[in-house]
Amino acid sequence: MSTTGYDATGVTLKATAYGVVAFLVLGNLVPFLFILSVSFMPPSEFFTDPHLVPYEPTLEAWTSGFEELRGNLVNSFLIGAGTALLALAITIPGAYAFARKEFYGKTAGFYAIISAMMFPYILLVIPIMDLWTALGVYNTIFGMILAYQVFVTPFSIWILRDFFENLPTDIEEAAQVYGCTQFTAFVRVILPLAAPGIVAVGFLAFLTGWNDFLFANLLTTGTGPVPAVPVLYGTIGGGSGERVYWGKLMAETLIIGTPPTIIYLVARNYLESAFSV
Amino acid sequence: MSREPMKQTEDTSSDTQPKRSEASSGNQNAVDASVSGNRIRLDGVRKTFNEGSVVACDDVNIEIDEGEFVVLVGPSGCGKTTTLRCIAGLEEPDRGSITVDGEDITGLKSKDRNLAFVFQSIALFPHMSVRKNIRFGLDMNTDLSSEEKRRRVEDVAETLGLSEALDRKPSALSGGQQQRVSLGRAMVMEPAAFLLDEPFSALDANLRDHMRVEVKKIQRELHTAMIFVTHDQEEAMTLGDKIVVMNNGYVQQIGTPYEIYNEPANRFVAGFIGSPSPNLVECTVERTADGIALASDFYTIPATETQAERLESLVGETVIYGIRPEYLDLQIDRGAFVADLDVVEPLGDRDAVHLSAGGTDLSAVTPQGEIARDTDRVHVDIQTEEAWLFEEDGTRIV
Numbered sequence: 001m002s003t004t005g006y007d008a009t010g011v012t013l014k015a016t017a018y019g020v021v022a023f024l025v026l027g028n029l030v031p032f033l034f035i036l037s038v039s040f041m042p043p044s045e046f047f048t049d050p051h052l053v054p055y056e057p058t059l060e061a062w063t064s065g066f067e068e069l070r071g072n073l074v075n076s077f078l079i080g081a082g083t084a085l086l087a088l089a090i091t092i093p094g095a096y097a098f099a100r101k102e103f104y105g106k107t108a109g110f111y112a113i114i115s116a117m118m119f120p121y122i123l124l125v126i127p128i129m130d131l132w133t134a135l136g137v138y139n140t141i142f143g144m145i146l147a148y149q150v151f152v153t154p155f156s157i158w159i160l161r162d163f164f165e166n167l168p169t170d171i172e173e174a175a176q177v178y179g180c181t182q183f184t185a186f187v188r189v190i191l192p193l194a195a196p197g198i199v200a201v202g203f204l205a206f207l208t209g210w211n212d213f214l215f216a217n218l219l220t221t222g223t224g225p226v227p228a229v230p231v232l233y234g235t236i237g238g239g240s241g242e243r244v245y246w247g248k249l250m251a252e253t254l255i256i257g258t259p260p261t262i263i264y265l266v267a268r269n270y271l272e273s274a275f276s277v
Numbered sequence: 278m279s280r281e282p283m284k285q286t287e288d289t290s291s292d293t294q295p296k297r298s299e300a301s302s303g304n305q306n307a308v309d310a311s312v313s314g315n316r317i318r319l320d321g322v323r324k325t326f327n328e329g330s331v332v333a334c335d336d337v338n339i340e341i342d343e344g345e346f347v348v349l350v351g352p353s354g355c356g357k358t359t360t361l362r363c364i365a366g367l368e369e370p371d372r373g374s375i376t377v378d379g380e381d382i383t384g385l386k387s388k389d390r391n392l393a394f395v396f397q398s399i400a401l402f403p404h405m406s407v408r409k410n411i412r413f414g415l416d417m418n419t420d421l422s423s424e425e426k427r428r429r430v431e432d433v434a435e436t437l438g439l440s441e442a443l444d445r446k447p448s449a450l451s452g453g454q455q456q457r458v459s460l461g462r463a464m465v466m467e468p469a470a471f472l473l474d475e476p477f478s479a480l481d482a483n484l485r486d487h488m489r490v491e492v493k494k495i496q497r498e499l500h501t502a503m504i505f506v507t508h509d510q511e512e513a514m515t516l517g518d519k520i521v522v523m524n525n526g527y528v529q530q531i532g533t534p535y536e537i538y539n540e541p542a543n544r545f546v547a548g549f550i551g552s553p554s555p556n557l558v559e560c561t562v563e564r565t566a567d568g569i570a571l572a573s574d575f576y577t578i579p580a581t582e583t584q585a586e587r588l589e590s591l592v593g594e595t596v597i598y599g600i601r602p603e604y605l606d607l608q609i610d611r612g613a614f615v616a617d618l619d620v621v622e623p624l625g626d627r628d629a630v631h632l633s634a635g636g637t638d639l640s641a642v643t644p645q646g647e648i649a650r651d652t653d654r655v656h657v658d659i660q661t662e663e664a665w666l667f668e669e670d671g672t673r674i675v
Contacts, residue, residue, distance in 0.1 A: 170400035177387045177394040179417025192404045
């Protein structure tokens with residue numbers, strides 16, 4: 001297309017492509033800019049005419065928002081990290097078994113696990129609350145971590161199984177010929193090669209634990225380890241119809257969004273190779 | 278007949294051959310190769326897949342002497358790779374045993390066998406540098422000092438011309454270099470034997486010839502047994518001290534390249550080895566005024582005295598007459614029978630001449646340019662004393 005110079009079709013196609021891209025980018029960017037702008041406005045300003053650059057910028061929303069969220073962010077982090085670690089501990093061996101081992105009911109078992117993803121999670125809330133209370137993990141960080149495995153493990157097993165399946169068996173056998181047991185071959189050769197998949201799965205699991213609202217709200221009480229997201233719901237007034245401090249809400253949204261963004265940037269190279277297969 | 282080279286006895290296993298005493302000093306859990314030569318022996322090895330429904334190889338008996346270059350050759354699916362994988366411990370045979378110097382290694386893990394395997398797919402560890410790839414086995418399986426490991430890796434890299442590439446990743450190397458790294462990874466272990474599974478099939482023809490010579494040289498220098506799997510009969514002939522021809526999971530013949538070429542044990546071996554392929558013609562054994570003869574669609578071939586003796590009892594039956602293309606003499610003016618010339622295929626110093634006579638395709642080999650390409654008909658003589666005779670089921674008669 002680029003070599004043809006000024007042909008009309010080429011130019012139109014290109015213009016359309018850029019137009020679509022610009023529309024999508026603006027669709028994301030404009031709300032984001034408003035969030036950013038409102039988070040620096042004092043309450044007197046965001047109830048007046050909409051404008052992008054604050055007249056009297058203030059950090060008030062950010063400091064009070066951060067103050068309110070501090071403990072909850074720690075909870076969120078523990079829950080997200082715990083969800084990711086537990087999910088990896090369960091799904092790495094699980095996915096490897098589905099990829100490489102032969103056992104009775106392998107196919108049926110795999111689809112049973114995948115079909116768990118189709119189940120509407122909200123229906124699980126009641127039984128999980130009941131069960132967690134009985135087990136004594138209701139309103140604990142561990143209880144949350146455990147509950148998220150219901151969503152996280154199926155897709156993790158799915159992604160990792162494909163990853164392990166695509167690694168050549170020869171490499172594993174080479175490791176075994178040159179001194180590894182099946183287990184050390186796995187650790188020395190398979191795990192490093194599957195790193196992109198493992199990072200991707202860990203990241204998605206962390207995001208699930210970090211961003212979830214439903215279980216976070218229902219499996220904790222005000223006195224328990226409430227993660228950050230339900231606090232946003234409090235800031236918005238909990239649906240009570242009271243006046244909403246939009247500045248603080250926006251600042252809190254951005255605060256909550258920052259850690260996953262940083263993790264994404266750090267893990268970006270891995271993630272890209274994981275999803276480009 | 279096919280078991281001919283199996284005559285060695287077990288008694289050499291107690292001989293002391295101190296050549297390799299240093300080689301396995303760090304290999305405390307590997308089969309101790311320092312006491313005697315490395316004689317590998319397969320006894321009645323059978324391996325099946327899918328719960329016995331697919332027999333990959335059966336009743337495989339091979340003996341490999343120290344320093345011997347053995348080539349397993351056969352068409353794809355003949356069980357040669359499975360046999361090699363059984364030796365390496367990558368497959369567990371259903372039956373039979375594999376011994377190294379009388380010590381049974383059949384149940385050992387592959388890491389404890391002191392055998393090095395070179396994969397068809399090369400199978401380097403992509404996340405490690407060349408140096409780490411070569412060192413891998415030493416790191417995992419020995420407790421040599423790091424100085425000693427470094428020395429061995431650098432020696433091997435030197436031999437293989439990889440010194441410059443040691444700190445690169447395998448993906449930065451060419452196919453030939455990668456296969457060299459994979460050889461280096463094997464050599465550095467100083468194993469009892471090298472097992473190579475079609476190691477050059479991923480390389481282009483020139484490089485393949487070059488690597489063949491290199492491998493043969495290395496094998497001569499190290500004087501370590503090498504078991505080489507290939508489907509290419511030419512590669513087998515050029516490399517092997519001993520060739521094991523396999524088909525359908527069974528060993529068809531074991532012998533030197535000359536034995537295999539000159540005296541095939543059965544029709545399969547005759548047809549598989551040699552290029553262009555030998556002529557294999559169905560004939561009926563007949564008694565004529567001059568003695569026994571073999572009647573084919575195009576010519577009645579007189580039997581030689583030795584052939585006649587064995588054919589006496591087979592009069593009236595169908596046999597397969599086998600003759601290599603080089604034993605058909607082509608002349609323009611006179612000969613035993615006449616054939617139409619289809620194609621002349623130049624092979625370099627020789628030409629392959631494809632003929633048809635009475636509906637049967639034949640091929641002959643002549644010196645370059647002896648038969649002009651536009652010739653229509655030629656006269657053919659058969660050097661009958663060079664022919665083989667097989668029963669209809671392929672068993673060699675004479």
